[in-house]
Amino acid sequence: MAERAASQGSTSNMPASGGEESGSVRVEAIQDLYQELLGKTSLYLKSEFEVTAEDYRLLQEMNKVTKDKYEGLMGTAKTVKDSLGTMNDRFTCIKPFLERIDLIETQVNSLEGTVFRLDTYAKQLEMRFKSLEKR
Template sequence: MAATGEEAAEMDCISRVSLAHPTVLSLGGSSEPRGEPGETASEGLEVVTAAPKKPINSSTCEDYHLLENMNKLTSLKYMEMKDISINISRNLQDLNHKYASLQPYLDQINQIEEQVSSLEQAAYKLDTYSKKLEAKFKKLEKR
């Protein structure tokens, strides 16, 4: 079962969504003492990456929507796998029924094979016996 229409758009959207980058703050690289008169606490902090443009709540909401889309996609994949397994099960049942219907013929083939084998053995015994009789007949003719 392939995803079409709206589901395909959702899957495409999921593949393009990137996680929000957290803001990374670091203290100033120097180990010099701070606290000069007039210096504020924020002067010693340096922003390494840009802060998110949206508030934290909208980021959480985006994460929720991402998880929701991922769950929908996973659900679709499981439904596809369920359909595939149902088809495999049906095909296996069909094959089992066909095999069961062929079983009498397979038994007949096995029976014929056993009979052919025993006929071959009888033919070899008959051949060796006829060769012995021929040898005796030639021996009696010579006398």
């Protein structure tokens, strides 16, 4: 950049005569280039800061959306927990009745087996009786 300043300073409106005027023009050219450099650097840094700030705003928005989503999920989980608690309480209340139903079912199955055996025995007796009648 210093080369550019030197070349611009030497080719810009420099009088052909006088060393002092040439030196002051060079200093002014360097100062102008320096001011331009500062301005562009400032603009670049400002743009970088704006991009970074926008990234942070985006992250904040994402965090807010995520927080809201998790709050909704937490509400759903609480509702499910409450429902499961209610169902568990109801099951506890009807458990003795269910146990009685299971016992009755076992007894009915046993009775059904006994009835089936009795029916088979009655048929055998009937067949014996008929065979004795024929004689």
